Amino acid sequence: MNNQRRKKLEAAGWRVGNAADFLGLTETEDAFITVKLLLSRRLKEERERRKLTQKEMAERIHLTQSRIARMEASDREVTIDALLKALFATGVSRQEVAKTLTRAA
């Protein structure tokens, strides 16, 4: 199992090594997790582009460092709602978000 897939499964709440390897993800789950992954990556890119630490980023958009960390990790408990709010608060436009979603998984 490659690393990309491993991360995707873990984000979905799977523990690598269980039945997911055999069952696979449904297309719906796959598309959903991909969106989440793309948005979390974009959030991290935005932060790095601005050369900010997670702490600094958090302060600017009124969150905590831990929350930013989990968002960037595309953690299970993080919703797409939360990611979008963070991206918009960071100044990313709706059009840019749309473009991000077209990226290859």
Place this chain on the structure above:
Amino acid sequence: MNNQRRKKLEAAGWRVGNAADFLGLTETEDAFITVKLLLSRRLKEERERRKLTQKEMAERIHLTQSRIARMEASDREVTIDALLKALFATGVSRQEVAKTLTRAA
């Protein structure tokens, strides 16, 4: 206040007639609600294009009619996560979702 704005405010949990008219929404809130509105519209369009009732639609993607109704209404309690899952379950692709987000608010 036009109808578009009224719906947007109500979706955000405002009761029309309160201070929102004077304060306005922040840009972040506005972008977020707009995304939600565009996705809920798309969901309704998909259903109507297939000439399905909410009940039929609900059965196909394993939800209830009331849930579909609230999603299409862009109800406050409905998350973007839920809307995306419904859209993907309906067969809309990630690329199509992205395109939907570029529509005019």
Place this chain on the structure above:
DNA sequence: TGAAATTATGCTGGATTCGACATATTCTCT
């Protein structure tokens, strides 16, 4: 008009997520 179908809204208990803080782990230098 009025019955049937369709859509919208009220409610509730259980599950999930959020924000916040503490602490652990990893990374980056010298």
Place this chain on the structure above:
DNA sequence: AGAGAATATGTCGAATCCAGCATAATTTCA
């Protein structure tokens, strides 16, 4: 290696969301 910065993870109470069911309101059409 070791200090300090940066990032990741554990936990918890409060807030929010979800599924499901009942019922109200609206629409359709004979």
